[in-house]
Amino acid sequence: MFAAATSFFARSNISASYNLSSSSTPGSRSSTPGPSNSSSSPTYSPPLNIGLWRVQSATHKVTNKRVSVWSFDKRSPEMERLRPLAKDRTLEVLKAEASSLTRLRHPSILEMVEPLEDTRTELIFATEPVLSSLELSIPGMGRTPIVDLDEVEIQKGILQICKGLSFLHSSAQLIHSNLGTESIIINSSGDWKIAGLGLTIPLMAPGGGPTRWEFPTFDGHVPSYIQRSFDYMAPEYALDEQLLTASDMFSLGCVIYAVHCKGRPPFKNHGSLSGLRDNAGKPVPAMESLDPDLQNLLRTLITRQATSRPTPTTLPSYPFFSSLPISTLNFLDRSTFATKTREEKISFMKGLASVLERFSEGLRTRKILPSLLEEMKDTHLLPYILPNVFSISNILSAPQFAGMVLPSLKPLFVIKEPPQNMLTLLDNLLMLQNKTDKNTFREQVLPLVYNALESEHAVVQERALKTVPELCESIDYAEVQGVLFPRVAMVFSKTRVLTVKVATLTTFLAMVKTLDQSSLTQKLVPLLSKIRTKEPAVTMATLNVQEAMGMKVDREAVATLVLPQLWTMSMGPLLNLDQFQRFMGVIRKLGERVEEEHKQFLRDSQRLEDRSATAMNGNGSQAAGSVDFASLVGRANGASVKPDSEASTGWDDDPWATMLNDDPPSFQTSPAMPTSPVTLPPVRSMPSSPQQSTFQSRPSPLGGGASTATPTPFSFPSPPLSRPSLNSMTSAMPAFPSGPPKPNYNISLSTTPIMSSNPQPQPQPPKPNYNISLTPSAPMAATTPPMFTSSPMMAAPLTMGSGVLAPSKPAQPSWSTASKPSKDDWADFDPLG
Incomplete structure (x- = not known):
C-alpha cells in the first residue's frame, strides 16, 4: 500500500495527460517524420538520452498533439553516486534549464509545451517533438546518425542558431556560455534549436550593474552536462575574465568545425585551464580537406581576438552561406516569405522545381514541404505550388502522404477555378491513387474526376476522360457501372466540342471490357444511336466502339442493334474510301460472327427437337425417323433380320394382341390398292347372338393352344381412315358383356405398302398395310379350320360411332347349338387383350 501511495503521489500531470511511447503501442520510427500537427496516427521515436535527460515521444490523450517528454530520475544510479552538494548542483542546473525554456520564446529556441513538474521521484516537462541532438546526428561518432545531415542542412541549421543567439544577446541580454553539439536540438521539422540553457549568464545583474565573473572549474565527480565544456569555451572568458557575447560565436565556430570533422572539436583541452591557454593562440588544425x-x-x-569575430547578424553574409539552396531556404523562411509580393512568390515557385533535387530528402520533407502547404491558402499560387508539392510527395510513404499532404489537397478537389489546378491534380491522379488506400481514394480523390467532368473548360474534361481507362481497371465495378459511366455519358450527350466528343468515345471503348452485356445493349447502344454528326473523327471513333461491343454482346444484339447502325454510318458523305472499307470490314466480321453462331444455334435446336421426339415416341419408333430397331439389332448381333412377309412371318399369337400391345403401323385402305392375302392361325369359334351387335377384337389365347372358333371375313371401309392409335381406339371401346355367343368373322390381312400422298421418298422402310374385311360367315363345324381371305372389295363397311366399331349386318350365329361352349371355354378370354 505504501508503494502504491508513493507511486500515486509521484505521478505527474504530464504522465496522466499523455501516452508515452514506452507505455503505449510503439510504432517504428519514420525516417522522415511529418510535422507535429499531423492528423495522422502518431509514429513514436525510440527514447533518446540528451545529457542527463531521457526524451520520449508522447501524444496527448485528448487532442492527439505530439510532444517530447523530458524526464530526469532523481533515484538513478548516477545520482546515487554523487555527493549531496553535487546532487543539489545537478538539480539546480536542470531546473534552471527548464525554467529558461519556459521564459524564452523564439523560433530558434526549443519550444516548451508543458512546464516543469518537480515530483518526489523525477523532474519532467514537455517540448515540441524532437528527433535528435546535433551530437547524435554527426556521422563518425561511433554510432548511426539519427538524422542524415548534408551540407545544405548544416548551413541552414547554423543560420538558425545565429538567429537564436541574436535573440539571446540583444533581446534577452544573455550569454549562453555552454553552446556545444549536445545543447543544439533538431526538431521534427529538421530545424536546429538552442537548448542547454541551464548555465546562461546575464549581461546585467539584478541590481543593474554588470554580472560578476565566475572562475571556470571542471569537476570530474560531477556530470559534464551541468558544467561548461573547456573544448568549446572562448579563451577570453577563461583567460581574460571577460563576459562577452562574442564568446558564444567562438563556441559556434567550434560547433561548425565538429560537424564537418566527425564530431571532434578543434582543440582537446580535457577540462584543463592550462590546456585552453596553450591552444588559444594556435591556428585551427586539419582544415585542408574543407571547402575554402x-x-x-x-x-x-575560432580566434583569440573576440572583436574580430562576426556577430550573429553578420555571419549569414559570408560566402559560405551564399549557395543557391541556402538562398532558397532563406527566401522561403516563414518570417520573410509573407512579406513578398505575389509576383515574387510566383517567380520563386516556378524556379523551385529546378533546385529541389539539390536538397536532401529529409530537408525537402521536413522543411520545404510544410512551408509550401501553408502557402496553398492562396488559390492564385496553387498552379505554381502544386507541381512542387507533388514532386516532394513522390518520396513520401503512403501514411506520410495521407497525414501531411492529402488534408491540404482535399479542399482543392472541388475548386474548378482556375482550371490549371484541376489539370495539375489530374496529371498526378495515379500518384494520388498509389499513395492512398482504396476507400480513401474512392471517398476523397474520385470526386476530383467527377468535378473535372462537369467543368466548363474542354481541356479539363479531356484530361479527366483520359484518366478513366486506368480507373476502370483499378476501382470497383459498381463504381464504374453506377457512377463513372453515367457521368461520362452525360458529357457525351451535352458536349458540342468535337475533341471532347471523340474523347468520350475513346473512353467508351476502354469501358466496353468492363461493362456487362446488359449495360452495353440497354445503355451504350441507344446512346450511340443518337449521334447525328457526320464528322469522320466521330464516325470512326464510334466504329471502334461498335466493333469492340459487337464482339462482346450476343448475336441478336449485333444483328438487330449494332449492324443496322454500322450500315447507316457507313453511308456518311464525308468518309473516304479507306474509312468506308474499314466499315465494310467490321460489318463483314460481325456478320460472319452472327451467321456462324446462329447456324450453330439452329443445329443445336434441331438436335434438341429430335431428342425430344424420340423420348416421346419411345425407343425404336419408326414414325419419328429414328434408326430402325430391326436393323440396329441385326447389326449388333452380326446378322440381318428378315422383314415380315407371307412366307416368313409365323403367327403364334393372336394378331390383335400384337396390334394392341405394340406401337401399330399406319392403317390405311384404298379400293385401288391391291392386297395380298395373309393366312392367320385358326382361332376358337365363338357363338353369335342376335342380341350381340357390338364388335370387339379378340386377344391372344392365354396358356397356348389353338383356338377352334371360325372367324368371318371383314374389311375397313373406304375412304381411308386417318392414322389413330389402335390402343387409343380400343381404350374407348366398352368391355364385352357376358351373355350370348359372339359372331365369328373371317379376317383377311394384306401387306400392301402404304402409298403416301407426298411424292417425296420417305426415309422409313415400307410398313405392312392391313386391309381387313369383316363379313359374317355361315356356321362351320368346330373341326373345320378357319380360312382367312383378303379381298379389296369389302362385304360391308363398318361404321365408327361413339368410339365403337360395329358391323353393318346383324350378327349371325357362328356355331351350332350342338356344340355350345362351356363356361370354362370363356375363362381365359379377354377380348381387349
Whole structure:
C-alpha cells in the first residue's frame, strides 16, 4: 500500500495527460517524420538520452498533439553516486534549464509545451517533438546518425542558431556560455534549436550593474552536462575574465568545425585551464580537406581576438552561406516569405522545381514541404505550388502522404477555378491513387474526376476522360457501372466540342471490357444511336466502339442493334474510301460472327427437337425417323433380320394382341390398292347372338393352344381412315358383356405398302398395310379350320360411332347349338387383350 501511495503521489500531470511511447503501442520510427500537427496516427521515436535527460515521444490523450517528454530520475544510479552538494548542483542546473525554456520564446529556441513538474521521484516537462541532438546526428561518432545531415542542412541549421543567439544577446541580454553539439536540438521539422540553457549568464545583474565573473572549474565527480565544456569555451572568458557575447560565436565556430570533422572539436583541452591557454593562440588544425569558404569562416570564428569575430547578424553574409539552396531556404523562411509580393512568390515557385533535387530528402520533407502547404491558402499560387508539392510527395510513404499532404489537397478537389489546378491534380491522379488506400481514394480523390467532368473548360474534361481507362481497371465495378459511366455519358450527350466528343468515345471503348452485356445493349447502344454528326473523327471513333461491343454482346444484339447502325454510318458523305472499307470490314466480321453462331444455334435446336421426339415416341419408333430397331439389332448381333412377309412371318399369337400391345403401323385402305392375302392361325369359334351387335377384337389365347372358333371375313371401309392409335381406339371401346355367343368373322390381312400422298421418298422402310374385311360367315363345324381371305372389295363397311366399331349386318350365329361352349371355354378370354 505504501508503494502504491508513493507511486500515486509521484505521478505527474504530464504522465496522466499523455501516452508515452514506452507505455503505449510503439510504432517504428519514420525516417522522415511529418510535422507535429499531423492528423495522422502518431509514429513514436525510440527514447533518446540528451545529457542527463531521457526524451520520449508522447501524444496527448485528448487532442492527439505530439510532444517530447523530458524526464530526469532523481533515484538513478548516477545520482546515487554523487555527493549531496553535487546532487543539489545537478538539480539546480536542470531546473534552471527548464525554467529558461519556459521564459524564452523564439523560433530558434526549443519550444516548451508543458512546464516543469518537480515530483518526489523525477523532474519532467514537455517540448515540441524532437528527433535528435546535433551530437547524435554527426556521422563518425561511433554510432548511426539519427538524422542524415548534408551540407545544405548544416548551413541552414547554423543560420538558425545565429538567429537564436541574436535573440539571446540583444533581446534577452544573455550569454549562453555552454553552446556545444549536445545543447543544439533538431526538431521534427529538421530545424536546429538552442537548448542547454541551464548555465546562461546575464549581461546585467539584478541590481543593474554588470554580472560578476565566475572562475571556470571542471569537476570530474560531477556530470559534464551541468558544467561548461573547456573544448568549446572562448579563451577570453577563461583567460581574460571577460563576459562577452562574442564568446558564444567562438563556441559556434567550434560547433561548425565538429560537424564537418566527425564530431571532434578543434582543440582537446580535457577540462584543463592550462590546456585552453596553450591552444588559444594556435591556428585551427586539419582544415585542408574543407571547402575554402568554410575555412575562411572558421578562421574568423575560432580566434583569440573576440572583436574580430562576426556577430550573429553578420555571419549569414559570408560566402559560405551564399549557395543557391541556402538562398532558397532563406527566401522561403516563414518570417520573410509573407512579406513578398505575389509576383515574387510566383517567380520563386516556378524556379523551385529546378533546385529541389539539390536538397536532401529529409530537408525537402521536413522543411520545404510544410512551408509550401501553408502557402496553398492562396488559390492564385496553387498552379505554381502544386507541381512542387507533388514532386516532394513522390518520396513520401503512403501514411506520410495521407497525414501531411492529402488534408491540404482535399479542399482543392472541388475548386474548378482556375482550371490549371484541376489539370495539375489530374496529371498526378495515379500518384494520388498509389499513395492512398482504396476507400480513401474512392471517398476523397474520385470526386476530383467527377468535378473535372462537369467543368466548363474542354481541356479539363479531356484530361479527366483520359484518366478513366486506368480507373476502370483499378476501382470497383459498381463504381464504374453506377457512377463513372453515367457521368461520362452525360458529357457525351451535352458536349458540342468535337475533341471532347471523340474523347468520350475513346473512353467508351476502354469501358466496353468492363461493362456487362446488359449495360452495353440497354445503355451504350441507344446512346450511340443518337449521334447525328457526320464528322469522320466521330464516325470512326464510334466504329471502334461498335466493333469492340459487337464482339462482346450476343448475336441478336449485333444483328438487330449494332449492324443496322454500322450500315447507316457507313453511308456518311464525308468518309473516304479507306474509312468506308474499314466499315465494310467490321460489318463483314460481325456478320460472319452472327451467321456462324446462329447456324450453330439452329443445329443445336434441331438436335434438341429430335431428342425430344424420340423420348416421346419411345425407343425404336419408326414414325419419328429414328434408326430402325430391326436393323440396329441385326447389326449388333452380326446378322440381318428378315422383314415380315407371307412366307416368313409365323403367327403364334393372336394378331390383335400384337396390334394392341405394340406401337401399330399406319392403317390405311384404298379400293385401288391391291392386297395380298395373309393366312392367320385358326382361332376358337365363338357363338353369335342376335342380341350381340357390338364388335370387339379378340386377344391372344392365354396358356397356348389353338383356338377352334371360325372367324368371318371383314374389311375397313373406304375412304381411308386417318392414322389413330389402335390402343387409343380400343381404350374407348366398352368391355364385352357376358351373355350370348359372339359372331365369328373371317379376317383377311394384306401387306400392301402404304402409298403416301407426298411424292417425296420417305426415309422409313415400307410398313405392312392391313386391309381387313369383316363379313359374317355361315356356321362351320368346330373341326373345320378357319380360312382367312383378303379381298379389296369389302362385304360391308363398318361404321365408327361413339368410339365403337360395329358391323353393318346383324350378327349371325357362328356355331351350332350342338356344340355350345362351356363356361370354362370363356375363362381365359379377354377380348381387349
